[in-house]
Amino acid sequence: xxxxxxxxxxxxxxxxxxxxxxxxxxxxxxxxxxxxxxxxxxxxxxxxxxxxxxxxxxxxxxxxxxxxxxxxxxxxxxxxxxxxxxxxxxxxxxxxxxxxxxxxxxxxxxxxxxxxxxxxxxxxxxxxxxxxxxxxxxxxxxxxxxxxxxxxxxxxxxxxxxxxxxxxxxxxxxxxxxxxxxxxxxxxxxxxxxxxxxxxxxxxxxxxxxxxxxxxxxxxxxxxxxxxxxxxxxxxxxxxxxxxxxxxxxxxxxxxxxxxxxxxxxxxxxxxxxxxxxxxxxxxxxxxxxxxxxxxxxxxxxxxxxxxxxxxxxxxxxxxxxxxxxxxxxxxxxxxxxxxxxxxxxxxxxxxxxxxxxxxxxxxxxxxxxxxxxxxxxxxxxxxxxxxxxxxxxxxxxxxxxxxxxxxxxxxxxxxxxxxxxxxxxxxxxxxxxxxxxxxxxxxxxxxxxxxxxxxxxxx
Numbered sequence: 001x002x003x004x005x006x007x008x009x010x011x012x013x014x015x016x017x018x019x020x021x022x023x024x025x026x027x028x029x030x031x032x033x034x035x036x037x038x039x040x041x042x043x044x045x046x047x048x049x050x051x052x053x054x055x056x057x058x059x060x061x062x063x064x065x066x067x068x069x070x071x072x073x074x075x076x077x078x079x080x081x082x083x084x085x086x087x088x089x090x091x092x093x094x095x096x097x098x099x100x101x102x103x104x105x106x107x108x109x110x111x112x113x114x115x116x117x118x119x120x121x122x123x124x125x126x127x128x129x130x131x132x133x134x135x136x137x138x139x140x141x142x143x144x145x146x147x148x149x150x151x152x153x154x155x156x157x158x159x160x161x162x163x164x165x166x167x168x169x170x171x172x173x174x175x176x177x178x179x180x181x182x183x184x185x186x187x188x189x190x191x192x193x194x195x196x197x198x199x200x201x202x203x204x205x206x207x208x209x210x211x212x213x214x215x216x217x218x219x220x221x222x223x224x225x226x227x228x229x230x231x232x233x234x235x236x237x238x239x240x241x242x243x244x245x246x247x248x249x250x251x252x253x254x255x256x257x258x259x260x261x262x263x264x265x266x267x268x269x270x271x272x273x274x275x276x277x278x279x280x281x282x283x284x285x286x287x288x289x290x291x292x293x294x295x296x297x298x299x300x301x302x303x304x305x306x307x308x309x310x311x312x313x314x315x316x317x318x319x320x321x322x323x324x325x326x327x328x329x330x331x332x333x334x335x336x337x338x339x340x341x342x343x344x345x346x347x348x349x350x351x352x353x354x355x356x357x358x359x360x361x362x363x364x365x366x367x368x369x370x371x372x373x374x375x376x377x378x379x380x381x382x383x384x385x386x387x388x389x390x391x392x393x394x395x396x397x398x399x400x401x402x403x404x405x406x407x408x409x410x411x412x413x414x415x416x417x418x419x420x421x422x423x424x425x426x427x428x429x430x431x432x433x434x435x436x437x438x439x440x441x442x443x444x445x446x447x448x449x450x451x452x453x454x455x456x457x458x459x460x
Contacts, residue, residue, distance in 0.1 A: 005037055005125065008037045009037075009046070010046060012081050012083065013029060013083060014127055016048055016061075016078065016085065017048065017127065019061070023056070023060055025050055026109065027052070027085075027126075028048065028050075028124035029046055029049075029124065029125050030113075030125070031121050031123075033046045034124065034125045035123065035137070037125075038138060039173070045084070046083055047084050049086050049087075049109065049124060050086070050087060051088050051107050053072075054072055054073070054074045054087060057074045057076065057085050057087075058074055063076070063078075064076050065077075071089070072086050072089050072105060073086040074086075088105065088109055088111065088112035089104060089112060089115070090104050090112070090115055110132070110134050113134055113135065113149070114150065115149075117148065117155055117159070117165060118147060118148055118162075118165075118166065118169070119136055119137040119145075119147045119148075120137045120140050120141050120146065121137070122149050123138065144174065145175060146166050146175045146176065146177045146181060148181045152184025152187075156187075156188035160188060160191035160192050161195050163191075164192070164203035164204070164207075164224070164228075166181065166185060167207060167219055167224070168210070170212070171211070171215035172211070174211070177218075185222055185224075186223075189227065197308060198310050200228055204309065205268075208264070208271060209264055209267050213254055214254045214258065216232070216271075217250070220232075220250070229305055231275055231301050232250070236248065236250040237278070238250070241288060242289050243369070244369055245365055246365070246367075247364065249275075249277045249278065252365070256273075256363065257270050257360070259360040260360040261356065265315060265318055265353065266356055266357065268302075268306070268315070269319050269326075269353075269357050270357060270360050272302040273298055273323050274294060274298060275301045275305075276296070276300070277298070295323055295325070295327060296324060299321075302319055303316055306319060322354055322357055326357050326361060327358075328342060329358070329376055329380060334379055336392075337429055337430055339380060339383045339384055340392065341394075343384065344425070358373075390432070393425070393428045393435045396425050399421065399440065401424065401441060401444070403417045403421060406421075406441070409445060420444040421444075423444070424440045
C-alpha cells in the first residue's frame, strides 16, 4: 500500500525525511499534500513536519532560509526545489483571530495535528510507517466531508479565515461541510470582519476560479457575502422578467461563471458583469424588465469592489473595460468600423477575452434564443480576424503619420496635434486604404486650415 503513495512523493522530500530521522528525530509529510495524494490529485507543494527544532534543521541541511522561524518553519532547498519543514507545535492564544501570539514546540505529532483546521488536512504520512490520522481524516475524505478538528467554534475563533477556507475547499473538492462545522461557521462568521481584505481576497478568488463557482450561493445562504462582496447580495433578489432570460441575476451570473474558463480576470468579469442590474431595473407596462445602462453602473460597482479587495490596478482596469463593453454588440451594428473602434479602446487581447465573456453570458440566458447570439459572437471573431490579417489600422500607433510629422509641416505643438491624429484615425478606421503618409498629411492640413480660417472669421 505504501509503495503506491511513495511513488508520488518527490525523492527530495523523502531524502529530507531520511536525513532528519538519521539524526534521531521524526519527520512526516503533512497537510494538503497528503490529502491530495489520497484523492489522486497533484499536490502544489510538499510540506514536512518534524520533531526537530528549527536550529537543528538548519544544521542538517546546507541551504535553508527562515520562512517563519518564530512559528517553527524553515525552508530547505534541495536541487532548486523548496520544502517547508515545520517543528511539531501547539499554539497559544489567538488575539487577532488569525495568528497565535506564541507557539510551543512539542515531541508528539498527534498534538501537532490537533491544531490543524479540518480533519482532511490533519493527516501525516511516512514512507515506511504509513499514515498518522488521529481525527479520522481519511474516512472524511472518502465521505467527501469537511469537518473541523475537534470543536468547530474553537478552530474558527483561533483563525476566522478558516471559515472561508472551508467554503473554498468545498468549491475546489466538491465536499460538503459537516453539520457541526457549518454551525461553527454561523456562530463565528462575524469574526471575518477582523481579517484583512488581502486574506479574504485570496480565498475568494480561489472560490471564483474553482470548478464550482456556484459555491457562492452557499456563502449567501450562510450570510457570509456581507464580509466579502456585499454588493452581490441584491443579485439574489433581482428577477429578470424578460424573454431573453430564465434566471434571476445571481443565478444567471453563476451559470455564466460555470461556462467561463477558470481564469481570474474572466471569472471576476463574469461575476460582476451584471452587478449593477439591481440598481437599474425598470419594468414596463407589459411587465417586462429592462436594465438600461447597467454595464456602466456594473463597471462602477466592480471598480469599488475590486479596490476594496485590494486587486491590482491593471486587473481592475481590464475587468471594468470588459464589463462596460460586454453587450456593446447589442447597442450598435456590428461591422468593421465598430469592431475597429472597440479594438482601439480595449486592444486585441482584451477583445478576445470579451468574446469569451459574451459566450458565457449568452449560455446563461434563454436557450431558445441562443443560436443567433452564438452567430453574432462568431461574426465579431471573423471581422476581428480580417482586421488583424489585413493589418488594418485601429489605433494611432498604426497611423502612417505621427505628431512629429504634423509639426514638420507647420502645425504648432499642443492639443491640436492630438485632435488631428484622432481625426486621422477616424478617417482610416472608415477607409483603411487612406492610411498613407501623404493622404493623412493632406487631410490634417486641410482640417487645420479650416480651423484657422474659422478662427479668423470669428475674430474679424
